Amino acid sequence: MALRKIVIEGDPILRKKARALEKVSDKEREIFLDMLDTMREADGVGLAAPQVGLLKQMIVVEASDPDDIEKAKEEDREPLKLLYFLANPEIIEEEGCQEGVEGCLSVPGFVGTVKRPMKIKVKALDYHGEPVEIEVDRFLAVAISHEMDHLRGVLFTDKASDVKEEEYEDSIHGDS
Numbered sequence: 001m002a003l004r005k006i007v008i009e010g011d012p013i014l015r016k017k018a019r020a021l022e023k024v025s026d027k028e029r030e031i032f033l034d035m036l037d038t039m040r041e042a043d044g045v046g047l048a049a050p051q052v053g054l055l056k057q058m059i060v061v062e063a064s065d066p067d068d069i070e071k072a073k074e075e076d077r078e079p080l081k082l083l084y085f086l087a088n089p090e091i092i093e094e095e096g097c098q099e100g101v102e103g104c105l106s107v108p109g110f111v112g113t114v115k116r117p118m119k120i121k122v123k124a125l126d127y128h129g130e131p132v133e134i135e136v137d138r139f140l141a142v143a144i145s146h147e148m149d150h151l152r153g154v155l156f157t158d159k160a161s162d163v164k165e166e167e168y169e170d171s172i173h174g175d176s
């Protein structure tokens with residue numbers, strides 16, 4: 001695995017549409033692992049291929065399992081993390097609405113309040129290239145839909161009702 005350089009807002013690649021993969025081969029698996037490394041190094045919870053300069057429909061999300069957060073608090077431990085490698089993701093169902101503060105590794109130093117669906121069902125190819133359907137809600141729905149926006153050239157700042165400079169205390173939240 002290797003670290004890749006994260007592209008910052010202002011680079012035109014962040015505004016382009018990513019191309020669908022024909023299949024997930026060893027080359028794409030290597031990119032997935034590099035993206036994971038790069039995201040973890042930057043303390044992020046998600047990363048999309050255009051953010052490392054590749055116009056491929058690939059995203060990585062790693063975040064706490066919303067179902068385990070309360071239980072982990074009671075048991076005084078870190079919540080379990082869920083990891084998703086998704087290629088060609090498509091939202092096939094969505095439900096409800098939630099609003100929360102987001103940041104982005106490609107827009108360092110800024111946060112904004114964004115409305116997202118509460119729950120989404122996503123069809124994609126997984127790390128092995130197998131078709132999968134996943135249902136996620138709460139923060140995972142936010143993270144996955146944020147990353148999917150990157151695949152069509154959309155940044156959270158386009159959707160946010162307010163964008164402001166991140167305060168130091170906010171920096172403990174993961175950026176994606």
Ligand SMILES: [Zn+2]
Nearest residue numbers: 104105106176
């Ligand atoms: Zn982002």
